[in-house]
Amino acid sequence: MITISNLSKSFTLHNQGAAVIPVMAGANLAVAPGECLGLVGASGSGKSTLMRMIWGNYLAAAGSIMVGDVDVAKAAPREIIALRRGTLGYVSQFLRVVPRVPTVEVVAEPLLTLGIPAKEARARAMALLAQLNIPERLWSLSPTTFSGGEQQRVNIARGFVHPYPALLLDEPTASLDLVNREVVLTLIESAKARGAAIIGIFHDEQARARLCDRLVDVTQFTPEMAQ
Amino acid sequence: MSILAKMKMQPLLSVRDLSKFYGGRIGCADVGFDLYPGEVLGIVGESGSGKSTLLSCLAGHLAPDRGEVIFDTKEGPRDTVQMAEAARRRLARTDWAYVHQNPRDGLRMGVSAGGNVGERLMAVGARHYGDIRAAAVDWLGRVEIAADRVDDRPSAFSGGMQQRLQIARNLVTGPRLVFMDEPTGGLDVSVQARLLDLLRGLVREMGLSAIIVTHDLAVVRLLADRLMVMKGGYVVEQGLTDQVLDDPQHAYTQLLVSSVLQV
Numbered sequence: 001m002i003t004i005s006n007l008s009k010s011f012t013l014h015n016q017g018a019a020v021i022p023v024m025a026g027a028n029l030a031v032a033p034g035e036c037l038g039l040v041g042a043s044g045s046g047k048s049t050l051m052r053m054i055w056g057n058y059l060a061a062a063g064s065i066m067v068g069d070v071d072v073a074k075a076a077p078r079e080i081i082a083l084r085r086g087t088l089g090y091v092s093q094f095l096r097v098v099p100r101v102p103t104v105e106v107v108a109e110p111l112l113t114l115g116i117p118a119k120e121a122r123a124r125a126m127a128l129l130a131q132l133n134i135p136e137r138l139w140s141l142s143p144t145t146f147s148g149g150e151q152q153r154v155n156i157a158r159g160f161v162h163p164y165p166a167l168l169l170d171e172p173t174a175s176l177d178l179v180n181r182e183v184v185l186t187l188i189e190s191a192k193a194r195g196a197a198i199i200g201i202f203h204d205e206q207a208r209a210r211l212c213d214r215l216v217d218v219t220q221f222t223p224e225m226a227q
Numbered sequence: 228m229s230i231l232a233k234m235k236m237q238p239l240l241s242v243r244d245l246s247k248f249y250g251g252r253i254g255c256a257d258v259g260f261d262l263y264p265g266e267v268l269g270i271v272g273e274s275g276s277g278k279s280t281l282l283s284c285l286a287g288h289l290a291p292d293r294g295e296v297i298f299d300t301k302e303g304p305r306d307t308v309q310m311a312e313a314a315r316r317r318l319a320r321t322d323w324a325y326v327h328q329n330p331r332d333g334l335r336m337g338v339s340a341g342g343n344v345g346e347r348l349m350a351v352g353a354r355h356y357g358d359i360r361a362a363a364v365d366w367l368g369r370v371e372i373a374a375d376r377v378d379d380r381p382s383a384f385s386g387g388m389q390q391r392l393q394i395a396r397n398l399v400t401g402p403r404l405v406f407m408d409e410p411t412g413g414l415d416v417s418v419q420a421r422l423l424d425l426l427r428g429l430v431r432e433m434g435l436s437a438i439i440v441t442h443d444l445a446v447v448r449l450l451a452d453r454l455m456v457m458k459g460g461y462v463v464e465q466g467l468t469d470q471v472l473d474d475p476q477h478a479y480t481q482l483l484v485s486s487v488l489q490v
Contacts, residue, residue, distance in 0.1 A: 011474075012476070014477070014481050014482075015478060015485070056467060056470060057469040057472075058470070058474045059466075059474050077466055077470075078263055081452050081467070097449075098423045098427065099417075112431060
């Protein structure tokens with residue numbers, strides 16, 4: 001479902017002496033439907049960079065990133081937009097939403113963009129919020145004022161409200177208590193069971209051991225630092 | 228079937244080599260892009276970068292010196308630059324909408340709120356008073372203006388309400404392409420957020436395409452699918468909005484993104 005071949009990436013900092021910083025070279029990996037791949041490696045080794053390149057908000061310098069039949073490394077913006085709408089889900093560490101929009105609408109939005117009727121979209125959003133133990137009295141409020149753990153669960157709800165065939169998870173259990181961590185792990189397991197291909201960053205070692213079929217150390221893709 | 232095949236292939240708007248000069252100065256130069264149905268394109272850049280000139284050329288308010296602006300009309304793709312003035316004006320009433328930064332430029336201040344909305348309908352041939360008034364009240368509701376304000380003049384409205392009224396006036400005729408010049412500029416941040424949410428909902432429900440000129444990067448991140456960065460009249464970078472903002476390639480974009488104050 002996700003196949004990365006010979007991927008490389010560098011940053012050029014035009015306003016800092018045009019420094020060129022190579023951050024990735026020769027990255028290869030593949031994830032099949034129903035499989036969960038864990039990215040490991042020290043901070044700064046490029047786990048998030050790789051994730052963002054798959055999501056399409058970081059440009060690739062060379063190589064290919066096939067998600068289904070779309071090569072994100074070469075796709076036009078509208079192909080990536082369509083890919084994100086129905087195929088590729090992403091649970092980032094940060095919640096980015098229009099302020100003052102109620103939580104239930106925030107979670108239902110991905111379904112509305114897929115053309116699912118508002119009533120059904122809201123019902124599915126509410127069911128998921130309930131499953132993630134977000135108190136019902138918060139559903140009509142904007143998540144911007146929520147606690148870190150609540151915001152993370154709203155983000156997770158957005159990523160699981162539609163059964164995306166491919167999922168990117170950036171530390172989905174980072175700020176959760178044990179009860180909610182278990183809920184999220186169960187959600188990820190059922191996504192795997194329905195055939196989702198998942199790439200995740202998990203600092204939580206037990207979660208990693210429980211979910212991941214394979215681990216890839218991204219340090220092997222990190223080029224020598226430029227002098 | 229590939230994702231591309233599932234999407235409508237015909238762009239709604241194709242811009243080629245569009246240039247406008249003010250004497251020896253460049254207004255905008257060599258601008259080209261395709262906009263597809265349902266897409267929102269953001270145009271950012273500092274004051275004087277040419278973004279308003281470009282928007283005016285696209286919307287037919289300014290005649291470009293060179294280039295094509297091909298719109299997918301009901302009769303097929305037509306270059307609106309070469310079109311007769313009357314035909315372009317008809318498009319502006321039926322298929323396009325233009326939301327001005329200052330609502331006073333887009334509203335008739337001496338006419339009631341309901342009249343402002345109804346007038347657009349009458350311009351495209353609506354004649355039944357009851358239907359026009361019902362449509363006006365419906366649209367005021369959609370932009371969250373209470374029905375009991377339908378007979379008030381816009382001069383009695385707050386800035387945020389005026390902007391929402393301008394949006395209702397523009398969208399009541401069901402346009403396919405909306406041009407917006409700093410639609411949230413000059414509004415309180417709290418009012419901005421509400422307007423952003425409203426615009427997102429309308430774009431989604433009506434399948435609108437929109438071109439939004441702004442200098443507010445936070446606004447484009449939340450509203451635009453794609454982003455164009457202008458400097459000195461030229462497009463220096465364009466791409467997926469979050470890609471341009473998170474991994475800017477051009478020196479100017481890097482400067483622009485790194486200059487935003489974090490709240």
